[in-house]
Amino acid sequence: RAKDLGKGQYHIFDPSMHHNVSEKLQIENDLRRAINNDEFLVYYQPIIHLTTGKIAGFEALVRWQHPQKQLIHPVLFIPIAEETGLINAIGNLVLEKACKQFRSWQKSKLINDSMFISVNVSARQFANMDLSQQIQQLLEVTQLDPHCLKLEITESAIMDNPKTAVAILEGFKKQNVRLSIDDFGTGYSSLSYLHNFQVDTLKIDKSFVQRMDNNGSSCGLVPVIVNIAKTMKMGVIAEGVETSEQLSLLRGLECEFAQGYLFSQPVPESLLMELIAADKIW
Numbered sequence: 001r002a003k004d005l006g007k008g009q010y011h012i013f014d015p016s017m018h019h020n021v022s023e024k025l026q027i028e029n030d031l032r033r034a035i036n037n038d039e040f041l042v043y044y045q046p047i048i049h050l051t052t053g054k055i056a057g058f059e060a061l062v063r064w065q066h067p068q069k070q071l072i073h074p075v076l077f078i079p080i081a082e083e084t085g086l087i088n089a090i091g092n093l094v095l096e097k098a099c100k101q102f103r104s105w106q107k108s109k110l111i112n113d114s115m116f117i118s119v120n121v122s123a124r125q126f127a128n129m130d131l132s133q134q135i136q137q138l139l140e141v142t143q144l145d146p147h148c149l150k151l152e153i154t155e156s157a158i159m160d161n162p163k164t165a166v167a168i169l170e171g172f173k174k175q176n177v178r179l180s181i182d183d184f185g186t187g188y189s190s191l192s193y194l195h196n197f198q199v200d201t202l203k204i205d206k207s208f209v210q211r212m213d214n215n216g217s218s219c220g221l222v223p224v225i226v227n228i229a230k231t232m233k234m235g236v237i238a239e240g241v242e243t244s245e246q247l248s249l250l251r252g253l254e255c256e257f258a259q260g261y262l263f264s265q266p267v268p269e270s271l272l273m274e275l276i277a278a279d280k281i282w
Protein backbone atom coordinates (compact mmCIF):
# COMPACT_ATOMS: atom_id res chain seq x y z
CA ARG A 1 0.00 0.00 0.00
CA ALA A 2 1.20 3.44 -0.87
CA LYS A 3 0.37 4.54 2.67
CA ASP A 4 2.90 2.15 4.18
CA LEU A 5 5.77 3.24 2.00
CA GLY A 6 6.96 5.67 4.62
CA LYS A 7 7.99 9.23 4.95
CA GLY A 8 8.42 11.37 1.91
CA GLN A 9 6.68 8.86 -0.34
CA TYR A 10 3.64 10.34 -1.91
CA HIS A 11 0.74 8.14 -2.85
CA ILE A 12 1.48 7.89 -6.54
CA PHE A 13 1.21 4.10 -6.46
CA ASP A 14 -2.50 4.03 -5.92
CA PRO A 15 -4.38 5.65 -8.78
CA SER A 16 -7.68 5.47 -6.89
CA MET A 17 -6.22 7.51 -4.06
CA HIS A 18 -7.36 11.07 -3.76
CA HIS A 19 -4.36 13.36 -3.97
CA ASN A 20 -4.42 16.52 -1.89
CA VAL A 21 -3.01 19.77 -3.15
CA SER A 22 0.46 19.35 -1.68
CA GLU A 23 0.77 15.75 -2.88
CA LYS A 24 -0.21 16.81 -6.35
CA LEU A 25 2.37 19.55 -6.26
CA GLN A 26 5.01 17.04 -5.22
CA ILE A 27 4.12 14.65 -8.02
CA GLU A 28 4.08 17.52 -10.47
CA ASN A 29 7.57 18.57 -9.34
CA ASP A 30 8.78 15.00 -9.56
CA LEU A 31 7.41 14.72 -13.09
CA ARG A 32 9.13 17.99 -14.04
CA ARG A 33 12.45 16.65 -12.78
CA ALA A 34 11.78 13.40 -14.67
CA ILE A 35 11.26 15.36 -17.88
CA ASN A 36 14.50 17.31 -17.38
CA ASN A 37 16.46 14.22 -16.33
CA ASP A 38 15.20 12.09 -19.17
CA GLU A 39 13.74 9.43 -16.87
CA PHE A 40 11.17 8.15 -19.36
CA LEU A 41 11.72 4.94 -21.28
CA VAL A 42 9.79 3.64 -24.22
CA TYR A 43 8.76 -0.02 -24.23
CA TYR A 44 7.45 -1.68 -27.36
CA GLN A 45 4.77 -4.29 -27.85
CA PRO A 46 4.55 -6.11 -31.19
CA ILE A 47 1.32 -6.14 -33.22
CA ILE A 48 0.79 -9.34 -35.19
CA HIS A 49 -0.73 -9.68 -38.64
CA LEU A 50 -3.03 -12.67 -38.26
CA THR A 51 -2.94 -13.88 -41.86
CA THR A 52 0.84 -14.16 -42.00
CA GLY A 53 1.39 -14.69 -38.27
CA LYS A 54 4.24 -12.16 -38.40
CA ILE A 55 5.01 -8.91 -36.62
CA ALA A 56 3.44 -6.01 -38.51
CA GLY A 57 4.27 -3.12 -36.21
CA PHE A 58 4.78 -1.95 -32.65
CA GLU A 59 3.01 0.12 -30.04
CA ALA A 60 5.20 2.48 -28.03
CA LEU A 61 4.29 2.47 -24.31
CA VAL A 62 5.94 4.84 -21.86
CA ARG A 63 7.53 3.80 -18.55
CA TRP A 64 8.99 6.02 -15.84
CA GLN A 65 12.38 4.96 -14.47
CA HIS A 66 12.22 6.88 -11.21
CA PRO A 67 15.65 7.03 -9.53
CA GLN A 68 14.30 5.85 -6.17
CA LYS A 69 11.45 3.59 -7.22
CA GLN A 70 10.67 0.60 -9.39
CA LEU A 71 9.65 1.15 -12.97
CA ILE A 72 6.42 3.14 -12.85
CA HIS A 73 3.62 2.22 -15.26
CA PRO A 74 1.67 4.84 -17.19
CA VAL A 75 -1.68 4.40 -15.42
CA LEU A 76 0.04 5.76 -12.32
CA PHE A 77 1.31 9.00 -13.81
CA ILE A 78 -0.38 9.73 -17.15
CA PRO A 79 -3.58 10.97 -15.47
CA ILE A 80 -1.58 13.42 -13.31
CA ALA A 81 0.51 14.47 -16.29
CA GLU A 82 -2.72 15.06 -18.18
CA GLU A 83 -4.20 17.10 -15.34
CA THR A 84 -1.12 19.30 -14.94
CA GLY A 85 -0.49 19.73 -18.67
CA LEU A 86 2.92 18.01 -18.39
CA ILE A 87 1.56 15.38 -20.77
CA ASN A 88 2.53 17.63 -23.68
CA ALA A 89 6.21 17.50 -22.74
CA ILE A 90 6.10 13.79 -21.88
CA GLY A 91 4.15 12.98 -25.03
CA ASN A 92 6.69 14.81 -27.16
CA LEU A 93 9.55 12.93 -25.52
CA VAL A 94 7.84 9.61 -26.24
CA LEU A 95 7.05 10.56 -29.83
CA GLU A 96 10.63 11.63 -30.39
CA LYS A 97 12.19 8.55 -28.80
CA ALA A 98 9.82 6.16 -30.56
CA CYS A 99 10.25 7.72 -34.01
CA LYS A 100 14.03 7.95 -33.67
CA GLN A 101 14.39 4.36 -32.48
CA PHE A 102 12.02 3.08 -35.13
CA ARG A 103 13.94 4.99 -37.81
CA SER A 104 17.24 3.57 -36.63
CA TRP A 105 15.82 0.01 -36.85
CA GLN A 106 14.74 0.79 -40.40
CA LYS A 107 18.13 2.21 -41.31
CA SER A 108 19.97 -0.81 -39.97
CA LYS A 109 17.50 -3.06 -41.82
CA LEU A 110 16.42 -4.73 -38.61
CA ILE A 111 12.82 -4.30 -39.58
CA ASN A 112 10.80 -4.62 -42.71
CA ASP A 113 9.74 -1.51 -44.68
CA SER A 114 6.03 -2.17 -44.24
CA MET A 115 6.21 -2.12 -40.43
CA PHE A 116 4.63 0.71 -38.47
CA ILE A 117 5.10 2.42 -35.11
CA SER A 118 2.04 3.38 -33.12
CA VAL A 119 2.19 6.13 -30.48
CA ASN A 120 -0.50 7.05 -27.94
CA VAL A 121 -1.77 10.60 -27.90
CA SER A 122 -3.84 11.69 -24.90
CA ALA A 123 -6.84 14.01 -25.04
CA ARG A 124 -4.94 17.08 -23.90
CA GLN A 125 -2.07 16.45 -26.29
CA PHE A 126 -4.55 15.95 -29.08
CA ALA A 127 -6.25 19.25 -28.32
CA ASN A 128 -2.89 21.04 -28.43
CA MET A 129 -2.76 22.89 -31.73
CA ASP A 130 1.05 22.57 -31.88
CA LEU A 131 1.02 18.78 -32.08
CA SER A 132 0.75 18.58 -35.84
CA GLN A 133 3.61 21.07 -36.24
CA GLN A 134 5.76 19.13 -33.75
CA ILE A 135 5.10 15.90 -35.62
CA GLN A 136 5.97 17.55 -38.92
CA GLN A 137 9.32 18.69 -37.53
CA LEU A 138 10.02 15.26 -36.12
CA LEU A 139 9.24 13.61 -39.45
CA GLU A 140 11.64 15.99 -41.18
CA VAL A 141 14.43 15.52 -38.65
CA THR A 142 14.17 11.74 -38.64
CA GLN A 143 13.31 11.38 -42.34
CA LEU A 144 10.63 8.95 -41.27
CA ASP A 145 7.96 8.13 -43.84
CA PRO A 146 4.77 9.58 -42.25
CA HIS A 147 2.83 6.52 -43.35
CA CYS A 148 4.86 4.45 -40.86
CA LEU A 149 3.56 6.53 -37.96
CA LYS A 150 0.18 5.81 -36.41
CA LEU A 151 -1.31 7.96 -33.69
CA GLU A 152 -3.58 6.22 -31.20
CA ILE A 153 -6.39 8.43 -30.01
CA THR A 154 -9.31 7.43 -27.79
CA GLU A 155 -12.92 7.93 -28.76
CA SER A 156 -13.46 10.35 -25.90
CA ALA A 157 -10.54 12.56 -26.96
CA ILE A 158 -12.31 12.95 -30.28
CA MET A 159 -15.87 13.18 -29.04
CA ASP A 160 -15.04 15.78 -26.36
CA ASN A 161 -14.96 18.28 -29.16
CA PRO A 162 -15.86 16.67 -32.48
CA LYS A 163 -15.75 19.87 -34.55
CA THR A 164 -12.18 20.71 -33.57
CA ALA A 165 -11.31 17.03 -33.85
CA VAL A 166 -12.35 16.93 -37.50
CA ALA A 167 -9.97 19.79 -38.29
CA ILE A 168 -7.10 18.26 -36.33
CA LEU A 169 -7.60 14.81 -37.85
CA GLU A 170 -7.77 16.27 -41.34
CA GLY A 171 -4.43 17.95 -40.63
CA PHE A 172 -2.85 14.59 -39.75
CA LYS A 173 -4.43 13.07 -42.84
CA LYS A 174 -2.81 15.76 -45.00
CA GLN A 175 0.53 14.94 -43.41
CA ASN A 176 -0.04 11.29 -44.35
CA VAL A 177 0.16 10.21 -40.73
CA ARG A 178 -2.21 7.33 -39.91
CA LEU A 179 -4.76 7.24 -37.11
CA SER A 180 -6.07 4.52 -34.82
CA ILE A 181 -8.98 4.71 -32.43
CA ASP A 182 -7.74 3.18 -29.18
CA ASP A 183 -9.92 1.23 -26.71
CA PHE A 184 -12.72 1.22 -29.26
CA GLY A 185 -16.08 0.35 -27.77
CA THR A 186 -15.41 1.72 -24.28
CA GLY A 187 -16.22 5.32 -25.07
CA TYR A 188 -19.01 6.61 -27.11
CA SER A 189 -18.53 7.65 -30.67
CA SER A 190 -20.91 8.37 -33.42
CA LEU A 191 -20.43 5.99 -36.33
CA SER A 192 -21.10 8.75 -38.83
CA TYR A 193 -18.29 10.82 -37.30
CA LEU A 194 -15.97 7.86 -37.46
CA HIS A 195 -16.75 7.59 -41.13
CA ASN A 196 -15.97 11.28 -41.72
CA PHE A 197 -12.71 11.09 -39.80
CA GLN A 198 -11.13 8.62 -42.21
CA VAL A 199 -9.62 6.74 -39.35
CA ASP A 200 -7.30 3.94 -40.50
CA THR A 201 -7.61 1.42 -37.70
CA LEU A 202 -9.93 0.45 -34.86
CA LYS A 203 -8.36 -1.12 -31.80
CA ILE A 204 -10.84 -3.37 -30.03
CA ASP A 205 -10.51 -2.80 -26.29
CA LYS A 206 -9.08 -5.73 -24.36
CA SER A 207 -12.17 -6.00 -22.17
CA PHE A 208 -14.15 -7.25 -25.21
CA VAL A 209 -11.39 -9.61 -26.30
CA GLN A 210 -11.09 -11.09 -22.82
CA ARG A 211 -14.84 -11.69 -22.56
CA MET A 212 -14.90 -13.51 -25.90
CA ASP A 213 -14.43 -17.03 -24.54
CA ASN A 214 -17.29 -16.65 -22.07
CA ASN A 215 -19.75 -15.88 -24.80
CA GLY A 216 -20.09 -19.36 -26.23
CA SER A 217 -19.96 -19.19 -30.00
CA SER A 218 -21.14 -15.56 -30.16
CA CYS A 219 -17.86 -13.85 -29.12
CA GLY A 220 -19.85 -10.89 -27.77
CA LEU A 221 -19.13 -7.56 -29.42
CA VAL A 222 -15.87 -8.52 -31.10
CA PRO A 223 -17.47 -9.69 -34.39
CA VAL A 224 -19.61 -6.56 -34.42
CA ILE A 225 -16.56 -4.29 -34.18
CA VAL A 226 -14.62 -6.34 -36.74
CA ASN A 227 -17.53 -5.88 -39.14
CA ILE A 228 -17.80 -2.15 -38.48
CA ALA A 229 -14.12 -1.84 -39.35
CA LYS A 230 -14.52 -3.89 -42.52
CA THR A 231 -17.62 -2.02 -43.66
CA MET A 232 -15.79 1.27 -43.17
CA LYS A 233 -12.67 -0.08 -44.89
CA MET A 234 -10.58 0.30 -41.77
CA GLY A 235 -8.02 -2.06 -40.31
CA VAL A 236 -8.79 -3.71 -37.00
CA ILE A 237 -6.54 -4.73 -34.09
CA ALA A 238 -7.66 -6.87 -31.16
CA GLU A 239 -5.91 -5.75 -27.95
CA GLY A 240 -5.17 -7.86 -24.90
CA VAL A 241 -4.96 -11.29 -26.55
CA GLU A 242 -3.75 -13.65 -23.83
CA THR A 243 -4.85 -17.14 -24.86
CA SER A 244 -4.56 -19.33 -27.94
CA GLU A 245 -8.35 -19.80 -27.78
CA GLN A 246 -8.79 -16.06 -28.22
CA LEU A 247 -6.31 -16.11 -31.08
CA SER A 248 -8.14 -18.84 -32.96
CA LEU A 249 -11.52 -17.17 -32.38
CA LEU A 250 -10.07 -13.94 -33.80
CA ARG A 251 -8.67 -15.77 -36.82
CA GLY A 252 -12.11 -17.30 -37.37
CA LEU A 253 -13.60 -13.81 -37.35
CA GLU A 254 -10.98 -12.66 -39.84
CA CYS A 255 -9.72 -9.97 -37.51
CA GLU A 256 -6.71 -8.45 -39.22
CA PHE A 257 -4.25 -7.80 -36.37
CA ALA A 258 -3.76 -8.78 -32.73
CA GLN A 259 -1.68 -7.59 -29.80
CA GLY A 260 -1.31 -9.06 -26.34
CA TYR A 261 0.70 -11.00 -23.77
CA LEU A 262 0.20 -14.21 -25.81
CA PHE A 263 2.70 -12.80 -28.31
CA SER A 264 4.75 -10.54 -26.06
CA GLN A 265 4.48 -8.09 -23.21
CA PRO A 266 5.72 -4.57 -23.91
CA VAL A 267 9.54 -4.87 -23.79
CA PRO A 268 12.57 -2.58 -23.92
CA GLU A 269 14.41 -2.13 -27.21
CA SER A 270 17.03 -4.84 -26.56
CA LEU A 271 14.42 -7.54 -25.94
CA LEU A 272 12.37 -6.35 -28.89
CA MET A 273 15.41 -6.83 -31.13
CA GLU A 274 15.71 -10.43 -29.90
CA LEU A 275 12.06 -10.99 -30.64
CA ILE A 276 12.43 -9.62 -34.15
CA ALA A 277 15.56 -11.66 -34.79
CA ALA A 278 13.69 -14.83 -33.75
CA ASP A 279 11.29 -14.10 -36.64
CA LYS A 280 8.61 -16.24 -35.09
CA ILE A 281 5.39 -17.06 -36.91
CA TRP A 282 2.31 -17.25 -34.71
Ligand code: C2E
Residues within 6 Å of the ligand: 045, 060, 061, 062, 073, 074, 075, 078, 091, 094, 120, 121, 122, 152, 182, 183, 206, 239, 240, 241, 242, 259, 260, 261, 262, 266
Ligand atom coordinates in the same frame (compact mmCIF):
# COMPACT_ATOMS: atom_id res chain seq x y z
P1 C2E B 1 -3.36 1.44 -24.30
O1 C2E B 1 -2.86 2.41 -25.27
O2 C2E B 1 -4.71 0.86 -24.53
O3 C2E B 1 -2.23 0.31 -24.25
C1 C2E B 1 -2.47 -1.04 -24.04
C2 C2E B 1 -2.20 -1.43 -22.60
O4 C2E B 1 -2.58 -2.80 -22.44
C3 C2E B 1 -0.72 -1.38 -22.22
O5 C2E B 1 -0.64 -1.04 -20.84
C4 C2E B 1 -0.27 -2.82 -22.43
O6 C2E B 1 0.85 -3.17 -21.66
C5 C2E B 1 -1.50 -3.54 -21.95
N1 C2E B 1 -1.60 -4.89 -22.53
C6 C2E B 1 -1.11 -5.32 -23.71
N2 C2E B 1 -1.40 -6.61 -23.91
C7 C2E B 1 -2.09 -7.02 -22.84
C8 C2E B 1 -2.67 -8.29 -22.46
O7 C2E B 1 -2.61 -9.28 -23.16
N3 C2E B 1 -3.32 -8.31 -21.27
C9 C2E B 1 -3.43 -7.22 -20.46
N4 C2E B 1 -4.08 -7.35 -19.31
N5 C2E B 1 -2.87 -6.02 -20.78
C10 C2E B 1 -2.22 -5.94 -21.97
P2 C2E B 1 0.37 0.09 -20.30
O8 C2E B 1 1.66 0.03 -21.05
O9 C2E B 1 0.40 -0.01 -18.83
O10 C2E B 1 -0.35 1.42 -20.74
C11 C2E B 1 -1.61 1.76 -20.21
C12 C2E B 1 -2.20 2.96 -20.90
O11 C2E B 1 -1.41 4.13 -20.63
C13 C2E B 1 -2.23 2.84 -22.41
O12 C2E B 1 -3.35 2.07 -22.81
C14 C2E B 1 -2.34 4.29 -22.81
O13 C2E B 1 -3.66 4.74 -22.69
C15 C2E B 1 -1.50 4.98 -21.74
N6 C2E B 1 -0.16 5.24 -22.29
C16 C2E B 1 0.91 4.43 -22.37
N7 C2E B 1 1.96 5.04 -22.95
C17 C2E B 1 1.53 6.29 -23.26
C18 C2E B 1 2.15 7.43 -23.90
O14 C2E B 1 3.31 7.40 -24.32
N8 C2E B 1 1.39 8.56 -24.02
C19 C2E B 1 0.09 8.60 -23.58
N9 C2E B 1 -0.60 9.72 -23.76
N10 C2E B 1 -0.53 7.56 -23.00
C20 C2E B 1 0.18 6.42 -22.84
Ligand code: MG
Residues within 6 Å of the ligand: 059, 120, 152, 182
Ligand atom coordinates in the same frame (compact mmCIF):
# COMPACT_ATOMS: atom_id res chain seq x y z
MG1 MG C 1 -2.73 2.46 -27.22
Ligand code: MG
Residues within 6 Å of the ligand: 182, 183, 203, 205, 239
Ligand atom coordinates in the same frame (compact mmCIF):
# COMPACT_ATOMS: atom_id res chain seq x y z
MG1 MG D 1 -5.77 0.43 -26.05
Ligand code: MG
Residues within 6 Å of the ligand: 183, 206
Ligand atom coordinates in the same frame (compact mmCIF):
# COMPACT_ATOMS: atom_id res chain seq x y z
MG1 MG E 1 -6.42 0.44 -23.15
